[in-house]
Amino acid sequence: MSKAAELAALIANVNKGSSLANKNFIINGNMTVAQRATSFSFAHDGTISSYTTDRFAGQIWQNTDELDGTFAQVADAPSGTGLTHSLKWTTGTAETAVASDESLWVEQKIEAQNVRELCYGTADAKPVTLSFWVKSSITGTFNSSLYQADGNRVITNTYSISSANTWEYKTLTFAGDTSGTINDDTGEGLRPYWNIFAGDDYTTTDRTSWGSYSSATWAYGHTQNAHATTSGATFFLTGVQLEVGEKATEFEHESFETTLRKCQRYYEKSYDHDTALAAVTDTGTLYGPGATGNLTTGLLGTTQTYTTSKRASATLVIYDPAGNSGKCLRDNFGVASSANQAIATAYGGTKGFLVYSSGTYNAQTIVYHFTADAEL
Secondary structure, three states: OOHHHHHHHHHHHHHOOOOOOOOOOOOOOOOOOOOOOOEEEEOOOOOEEEEOOOOOEEEEEOOOOOOOEEEEEEOOOOOOOOOOOEEEEEEOOOOOOOOOOOEEEEEOOEEHHHOHHHOOOOOOOOOEEEEEEEEEOOOEEEEEEEEEOOOOEEEOOEEEEOOOOOOEEEEEEEOOOOOOOOOOOOOEEEEEEEEEEEOHHHOOOOOOOOEEOOHHHOOOOOOOOHHHHOOOOEEEEEEEEEEEOOOOOOOOOOOHHHHHHHHHOOEEEOOOOOOOOOOOOOOOOEEOOOOEEOOOOOEEEEEEEOOOOOOOOOEEEEEOOOOOEOEEEEEEOOEOOHHHEEEEEEEEOOOEEEEEEEOOOOOOEEEEEEEEEOOO
């Protein structure tokens, strides 16, 4: 990249520093939104992937022998940064040893059309810089890399944690991929990831420049696996930013509402943000407006519009106020009870869904919660 081009990219990033800039390709990099739960337990029962903070998934690959642990949203962040939360891994039962095919990482899949400006597959492919804060009870060398889904390509990098239990700021720059491709669609375009431990199957092939993915390239350069073998070991991540250019700029803060709406393109729930899924609560329940159908028997249905249009048709789960999935209540002028529970069925697209019930209780409408998952 020429000095002139580098300066132009830096100026562009500085100009993007306004509240309307959206310079950060990462969503929820400050780990404040956690719609599904504030913690999720992993156990040694095969490949597992799950979200705790929105858009960030923890991934265990292959069947660890003894390991279990927890990803959690916690109120711990580096002082003086304006950050308040982080994503934390805590090792429970430790592995005796890390097998060659075992690994654990955190990732975020970025929608392809959101990173088209990187011009991958052309001579103008742009570099990006990944910056983040990390804290670990174990020091050493860790892998953090980029995977490009449409071309099945990867580029790896490493960083060092030098002081245990201390927040450290890291920046990694990745060249633009002149031979890759990112489709102009709603599929996965780019995936930054952070390995916490990685067996030998994933660390043997150098991929410090863009090239074809193989399992041996995934965590090249990663050498510290003690999080797997040390009960109580911790790893924290926050302040994640991925931006165009070869220089990291200050983390772009935005309102909680703005971040939540970005997250809701991929996942939305009717429960209040701090209320767990399937909770026993009437708070946030939806009363189908203008419900139509047979009031006494047969079908009774209504439509619901999403807060934010989804990336793709969402996988829907309907809950009644008692937390039973696949159920709703048929309500008659505010009178509803478990005796009026009915089977609920939903069909949806990217903008909303239809939900209807079957039951025998004389009803004017149906009462329900929902979750809608359109993750990559």
